[in-house]
Amino acid sequence: MPDWEKRFRAPRIGLPDWAEHAPDRSLFVSNATGTFELYTWDRASGSQRQATDRPHGTTDGTLSPDGEWIWWFSDTDGDEFGVWMRQPFAGGPDEPAAPGLDPSYPGGLAIGRDGTAVIGRSTDEEGSTVHVVRPGESPAEIYRHRESAGVGDLSHDGSLIAIEHTEHGDAMHSAIRVVRADGEAVAELDDTKGGTEELGLSVMGFAPVDGDARLLVGHQRRGRWEPMIWNPLTGEETALSIDLPGDVGADWYPDGSALLIEHEYQARGELWRYDLGIPGAGGATSAGAGDTPAGTTTDTSLVPGHPLTRVDTPAGTVSGATARPDGTVEFLWSSAAHPPEVRSTSGKVVLDPPGTKAPGSVPVTDAWVEGPGGRVHALVQQPPGDGPFPTVFDIHGGPTWHDSDAFASSPAAWVDHGFAVVRVNYRGSTGYGRAWTDALKHRVGLIELEDIAAVREWAVASGLADPDRLILAGGSWGGYLTLLGLGTQPDAWAAGLAAVPVADYVTAYNDEMEALKAMDRTLLGGTPEEVPERFEASSPLTYVDSVRAPVYISAGVNDPRCPIRQVENYVQRLERRGHPHEVYRYDAGHGSLVVEERIKQLRLELDFARRHVAGVRGDEAEGVTPR
Template sequence: MHDADLTPTWEQRFRAPRVSLPDWADHAPERSLYHSNTSGKYELYAWDRKTGEQRQVTDRPNGTMLGAVSPDGEWIWWFKDGYGSSVPDLPSDGDEFGVWMRQRFEGGPDEEAAPGLAPAYPVGLTIGSDGLAVVGRSTDEDGSTVHVVRPGTDPVTIYRHRESAGVSALSEDDTLLVIEHSEHGDTMHPSLRAVRLDGTLVADLHDGVPGEPPASGLEATGFAPILGDSRVLVRHQRRGRWEPLIWNPLTGEEQDIDLGLPGEVAVDWYPDASAILVEHEHHARSELYRYELATGTLERLETPPGTVLGAGARPDGTVEYLWSSGERPSELRSTGGGTVLVPPGERAPGSVPVEDAWVEGPGGAIHALVSRPAGVGPFPTVFEVHGGPAAHDGDHFAPGVAVWVDHGFAVVRVNYRGSTGYGKAWSDALRQNVGLTELEDIAAVRAWAVESGLADPGRLVLSGGSWGGYLTLLGLGVQAGDWALGLAAVPVADYVAAYEDEMEGLKAMDRTLIGGSPDEVPERYAKASPITYVDNVAVPVFISAGVNDPRCPIRQIENYVARLADLGVVHEVYRYDAGHGSAVVEERIRQVRKELDFVARHLPRR
């Protein structure tokens, strides 16, 4: 009997090796970099496509999440965090505060990639030729800064602002840079600025009156990958959803591209800049297209039903893409046929298909995704609330959902107002009524789930991580009586204390969402904060938290937990040595085991 036969199916799903979409060197596309959990935690791997050799690049106690390969394929850059501890020599892995390191593609010692730049939060990196790099950084003291790094010289600061900004794109000839910024104070709708590498202004692209918050947002994908071509591929929201345009900052010319597709798109260049690769997202599923710039022809590329989790066009014109569905684990495929890279080990067991539910809510039709166990309902049901809030749930493989289905639960995921993928009006709708807007949509779907016979009203679990953890705690207080218990991972629990301790970029996001700082609009923060409603919580609560988390810091969680203790509410807290979640497979399994055990002990029985 194999060991896998003795391991619960849900654990096999978490342990099964998986790979990310590879990032390849622009000028040496046989050299690729990808993430994998093969070692038991997510690390970076180099892949030489000529020889087939795959080599683990990083090996850190809590994994490594950020990396890039230089255009010539000679260097791998990776981000080393853990510099945020106030105690000397005490590492704080997962705090996202650190420095860029680099290592030769073939292997060898690591070295600091940008000597002279102090530790900071990363806000973008782009690598040019001959060792040139442009590094974006964020700190509480300096706000957002952009630095040009050249070998043998001190870094040069070419941009600085208190509001959020980051590095977006570098031209092929290393002369032009695009910075995405929110100098106007609205991080949900950034603007673009093109500069030369000495910081001098070339052009601004801003969808609104200069100096005022824009009507819609702009995002830069990249410059055309042709030497001397100054065109930039951009996404805009001018028609109420994400669509593409091409902007030339040297001439000011804009080429609007109306694809005629019903959903929202992400775009990238083909390597010869003759076409763009389109990832079309609609109703929580996605597909790929090739758009020919010369003729305006839009060609659909064959992909299975489900979700494309990332895609890139190779020099030979084929497209590699990472795909999965609710039933099937992720696969790295090519439009040329077959799978591209199969990690060693057993493939993850599959799960059940995802069903769609459309529920009329106070702000319009709400899309929910349902995963249903075998048998006849009503079922105990987990409402698994996604994070972000600028994200959404889709028809893709999710081990955290499948574990509940294995245990006889239905799982409902709600793409509430604030979610991406349903247009600008939907994603913007939560502003200045943060948390409560999302809960209205969750309540509407909850009512549908009960009335339809799917969900047992006495056995409903509210669960989520990050923003989903925040909505879980808020929901347990605001919608007391609707839920049997709550599971909150890395949540916002005390909004004011969270604002005080979180990274600078999230402070800016909170000011955008809520309409100011806690000093400026204290009543709005009180209205949005779970700790305001903690006296109403009357069901068991399980909270997990990373002690080094810079996004949902530990102090504000401890404030909330202390109030639960004072009130005598049944609760358990699991603290682990990492940041905003864990990249270690066994740590993630440990957390799920604790949640399963908590639910088994505290959920009412029928």
């Protein structure tokens, strides 16, 4: 078995989620059976149990605060449309967690200590709704709006509910409303009003202390994501002195006396502890943020009296972290060269999955390229030897996401086959400030491709990439950019590999889930009827007759995000031209949670590249025969 397959098949685990009032009870995701499913872990006894077992996998689940119940979302064949189910932590039959609620797309979930649940939902017919479900009672609707909204959190005593909403119509920038359990409004925090630019807010969680109304809120008032504390009962806002460049997230320590800071900067992540000054409920330090210049990291952990203390983590990416009641921090860490591990500040590996370990890969190097909208950051991996190499531009999805120095099996596989891999954090990506993320509005797709083109020119000029063997590839939004790039930059690419893409923007808008329609209206400034010229300019279908490179497309037939009908429209246009292309349709939604299916899809892409790009090494060089 070649290393690239071993990386996919090696058992992996996610960061364990533990029950707030039963911290020895945890829930985690693993692919140990070949499909990603939910598992329970009793830390006291060491016992583990597979809790879900579905053909298409299960990853969306949580524990009730008392640790007695596992809640998990049940959809149909990956279509993301379904209901919440639950089962006892110790095992037993599944049952509907909220009888009386019809199937929907999920819109957040919060569970109280008394068993009360706050459930966010969305459907094409109803828009967004929030329901309170008390044990033994019928669901009570407390919120409804046509625009996208969802449950942020439930206060520790169950008296307050935080709802993120976009009633103002900008799906990229949420406001926060706090209501009581009967839906009565308590307070509103909305940074989209009164300024020349709309700013977003996000709910990070209520303080985990009874009678404490403090809500941890992410804001963008200084051009990046960072936390503050807001008390919706008094209106008091408390700034935090976090002198770090880049985006900053936060979560509470279990006693409410400190915050666990997740800091992301230039595609790497690290952790810090921020002490609030008074153990338990309150006393947040009120201080203005520092004036650390961009590109500078100030190590405040050695400054006497400063609230920030560094939490020791290796260089790479922290993909999630949680503070335990004993003061230790558990975190999911990896780098491009090292497979993921769940580690603890105690020095231990928290969970070590059984079976063969995933082989490592090569580290990434950073490239900073001047683009039309500013410096573009790209991550580069290359095989041994001297270039120029055949090169895959592996474009991330989102678009509000970013590639990081984290372990990924697909880029590692391309490197194994002799390719350099370039991943571009184009305008629209997160992690480089609000202006960078918001820059792609109205000229959607075209702006991202300008940045990709700048990095492509650098890669060729530097001697890294062979200009005659460049492959444009990506999934979801990356698949969309692949098809759009093949049509608008037809001379640049030798082949294109598009997974679950937007291919026909108008049809995609009409068929996709309601929350994504709201996002598209924000990105493009209206509906296809209101701004037809923008949809046309940003749709791959507009440029399909200009495509010269061979095209490979994979699509899930149950995909609610990039629905199959609009993919078929694009494929029919390729067929009408007699253009070389291949299409792989599979029975799932927006991607697959089945390991063998993921391997099959990458094998098909590798084989397509071998047949259509000159001089590319095939699977035979790895000692296996393509299937």
